[in-house]
Amino acid sequence: MSQDRPLFVVRQAADAGETTLSRIANRFAALQAKNEKALVAFVTAGDPHPERTAEAVAALMDGGADIVELGIPFSDPLADGPTIQASSHRALLSGMTPPKVLEVVRQVRASGREAVPLVLMGAWNPVLQYGLERFAKDAVAAGADGAILTDLSPDEAGEWKRAADAAGFDTIFLLAPTSTAARMALVGKMASGFVYCVSRTGVTGAQSDVPDELPALIEAIRGRADGTPVCVGFGVGDPEQVAAISRYADGVVVGSVLVDLLHRERDNPRVLSLVQDFVASLKAATRGAAPL
Amino acid sequence: MTTFTSVADSRGHFGPFGGRFVPETIIPALDDLAEHYEKAKADPAFQKELDYHLREYVGRETPLTFAEKMTNELGGPKIYLKREDLAHTGAHKINNTVGQILLAQRMGKPRIIAETGAGQHGVATATVCAKFGYPCVVYMGSEDVKRQSLNVFRMRLLGAEVRPVESGTRTLKDATNEAMRDWVTNVRDTHYIIGSVVGPHPFPSMVRDFQSVIGKETRAQVLTKEGRLPDAVIACVGGGSNAMGMFYPFAGDETVRLIGVEAAGEGVDTERHASTLGMGRLGVLHGAASYVLQDEFGQIAEAHSVSAGLDYPGVGPEHSSFKERGRAEYAAVTDADALDAFGWVARSEGIIPALETAHAFAHLRRIAPTMSPQQVVVVCLSGRGDKDVDAVAQRLAMLNG
Numbered sequence: 001m002s003q004d005r006p007l008f009v010v011r012q013a014a015d016a017g018e019t020t021l022s023r024i025a026n027r028f029a030a031l032q033a034k035n036e037k038a039l040v041a042f043v044t045a046g047d048p049h050p051e052r053t054a055e056a057v058a059a060l061m062d063g064g065a066d067i068v069e070l071g072i073p074f075s076d077p078l079a080d081g082p083t084i085q086a087s088s089h090r091a092l093l094s095g096m097t098p099p100k101v102l103e104v105v106r107q108v109r110a111s112g113r114e115a116v117p118l119v120l121m122g123a124w125n126p127v128l129q130y131g132l133e134r135f136a137k138d139a140v141a142a143g144a145d146g147a148i149l150t151d152l153s154p155d156e157a158g159e160w161k162r163a164a165d166a167a168g169f170d171t172i173f174l175l176a177p178t179s180t181a182a183r184m185a186l187v188g189k190m191a192s193g194f195v196y197c198v199s200r201t202g203v204t205g206a207q208s209d210v211p212d213e214l215p216a217l218i219e220a221i222r223g224r225a226d227g228t229p230v231c232v233g234f235g236v237g238d239p240e241q242v243a244a245i246s247r248y249a250d251g252v253v254v255g256s257v258l259v260d261l262l263h264r265e266r267d268n269p270r271v272l273s274l275v276q277d278f279v280a281s282l283k284a285a286t287r288g289a290a291p292l
Numbered sequence: 293m294t295t296f297t298s299v300a301d302s303r304g305h306f307g308p309f310g311g312r313f314v315p316e317t318i319i320p321a322l323d324d325l326a327e328h329y330e331k332a333k334a335d336p337a338f339q340k341e342l343d344y345h346l347r348e349y350v351g352r353e354t355p356l357t358f359a360e361k362m363t364n365e366l367g368g369p370k371i372y373l374k375r376e377d378l379a380h381t382g383a384h385k386i387n388n389t390v391g392q393i394l395l396a397q398r399m400g401k402p403r404i405i406a407e408t409g410a411g412q413h414g415v416a417t418a419t420v421c422a423k424f425g426y427p428c429v430v431y432m433g434s435e436d437v438k439r440q441s442l443n444v445f446r447m448r449l450l451g452a453e454v455r456p457v458e459s460g461t462r463t464l465k466d467a468t469n470e471a472m473r474d475w476v477t478n479v480r481d482t483h484y485i486i487g488s489v490v491g492p493h494p495f496p497s498m499v500r501d502f503q504s505v506i507g508k509e510t511r512a513q514v515l516t517k518e519g520r521l522p523d524a525v526i527a528c529v530g531g532g533s534n535a536m537g538m539f540y541p542f543a544g545d546e547t548v549r550l551i552g553v554e555a556a557g558e559g560v561d562t563e564r565h566a567s568t569l570g571m572g573r574l575g576v577l578h579g580a581a582s583y584v585l586q587d588e589f590g591q592i593a594e595a596h597s598v599s600a601g602l603d604y605p606g607v608g609p610e611h612s613s614f615k616e617r618g619r620a621e622y623a624a625v626t627d628a629d630a631l632d633a634f635g636w637v638a639r640s641e642g643i644i645p646a647l648e649t650a651h652a653f654a655h656l657r658r659i660a661p662t663m664s665p666q667q668v669v670v671v672c673l674s675g676r677g678d679k680d681v682d683a684v685a686q687r688l689a690m691l692n693g
């Protein structure tokens with residue numbers, strides 16, 4: 001069984017025929033060596049504008065994000081709070097589609113930003129309509145590394161897992177404070193790249209505190225994640241929270257506050273440097289956090 | 293010949309339809325609900341309690357009324373009406389909310405939420421929350437709040453908090469999104485009473501079971517009155533709970549045609565309709581795989597119907613399965629034909645039907661003349677139309693200039 005699920009997903013290097021770690025696994029290995037945690041930064045593809053998303057992603061990467069999550073907007077999101085709902089809505093109005101999301105990924109990679117993993121995040125139905133195998137293949141070809149599908153639990157993910165594995169695409173699943181030990185074990189078996197731990201019951205959106213139950217939750221997941229890194233998201237909005245969560249988790253996801261910043265300052269010519277500076281301040285909070 | 297059966301597998305799949313496509317946070321709550329429901333279903337004490345409230349509070353069984361004038365006018369089959377409009381609160385929705393509130397009691401969840409389109413499910417939920425002493429929040433699209441102001445007032449009178457939803461198309465689908473998000477946030481102390489045979493497992497099976505009282509009574513009543521089964525049963529389909537409640541007990545009786553009627557809005561050849569089974573394709577909406585109205589990229593389309601209860605781009609997964617397996621047939625009726633049937637039912641039988649129900653009658657008018665006087669048809673009169681008279685008056689005033 002253990003051969004079937006290695007510590008990190010191993011992908012065949014296209015040219016040399018030698019095996020290498022996936023971009024995500026590589027990143028976590030490098031961070032561990034530096035005693036840093038991963039800063040995972042989210043933006044919605046297409047908000048403020050489809051043609052400006054690639055430069056927003058570049059700003060996240062240049063600011064020090066270790067992984068970028070690119071949101072595929074969906075008309076009827078169930079897991080998102082008001083900020084990302086509104087952002088998805090604007091993105092759809094601006095004409096964003098899954099093929100255009102992949103185009104953004106290609107633009108980012110074409111700008112020479114090769115090292116930072118890019119993860120696509122969205123709802124299941126757009127992927128289902130695109131076609132599972134085709135989506136995984138096209139995403140990998142564009143330069144994306146994995147996907148988080150917020151309404152696709154491991155119970156329903158058999159075909160997706162096969163298609164993604166065949167393409168060398170990481171499958172990131174979510175766990176929540178309500179998850180039982182059995183569900184943690186199921187996710188541990190199916191997840192590659194990292195496990196996304198939802199910090200609280202609820203939808204996305206910045207909050208001011210860190211839930212008391214979080215350390216125990218991360219510990220419980222870690223015990224069943226089979227070595228897959230655990231990143232925490234939902235409700236994280238400032239460097240203090242990032243530092244607090246970095247003490248326990250392998251990575252911290254920041255989303256709504258970045259989406260909000262990009263939207264609020266969309267007409268400001270300095271918006272990208274504002275974003276880059278803010279990301280740098282979040283990234284600084286992941287450094288040198290001593291594990292408890 | 294094997295008898296037609298329809299049972300979801302352990303993960304709620306009806307073939308390629310159904311299942312659970314929801315955020316991880318609520319999956320344990322769905323497991324918990326499924327477990328409690330299976331236990332309750334097998335517990336005679338639960339059934340006894342449910343029967344008691346259905347009889348003493350809802351007023352079941354509801355009559356099966358012979359529609360003499362309609363029968364004579366159409367010159368086809370004998371027409372019977374299953375009178376869910378006479379159930380307490382004026383629609384079939386209460387059959388499900390009574391069942392689910394008893395389940396919430398068993399699960400020890402102290403707070404109730406619901407979504408509503410036409411407001412009938414919201415009223416039915418607010419009603420059982422008042423009776424059983426639960427705080428209740430009902431999500432309703434702000435467009436529907438306008439269309440169904442009478443029901444909004446009723447819910448508030450019953451002590452529920454009505455939260456208008458401003459996102460998306462501001463109709464039933466958006467109210468459902470918002471209710472799901474509330475549930476994701478408050479899942480530990482909240483039970484979400486879904487109002488139709490939609491959503492993640494076990495809701496489609498559970499709501500079907502609670503609504504099956506309609507078909508079970510109908511079957512027994514027709515046998516008593518006619519000494520035989522009906523040739524067809526007809527019901528309107530939005531999410532499809534009154535239709536599935538009517539169809540399910542007849543599913544194994546293969547001589548009985550099961551006819552569902554969707555809303556064609558301004559026509560299925562326009563973009564403004566709600567004919568999900570007729571015009572949609574396999575997709576995932578609100579936690580289940582089913583027929584869905586959507587664009588090529590999987591974005592959910594706006595549905596349209598004059599009737600708020602049918603204005604929904606999804607449909608219950610078991611209906612998709614019935615269609616796929618050829619057990620039920622599905623037709624669609626335009627706004628105009630439904631409005632016309634609304635007045636026709638009122639004049640011919642002295643019953644003002646809900647606009648949703650009027651779609652079923654419009655289809656009855658089309659098919660009855662093709663049937664023989666030896667045949668028997670039952671229409672599920674799913675709700676009464678008091679809530680719609682303002683909207684219909686406005687439409688008629690508009691048409692008459």
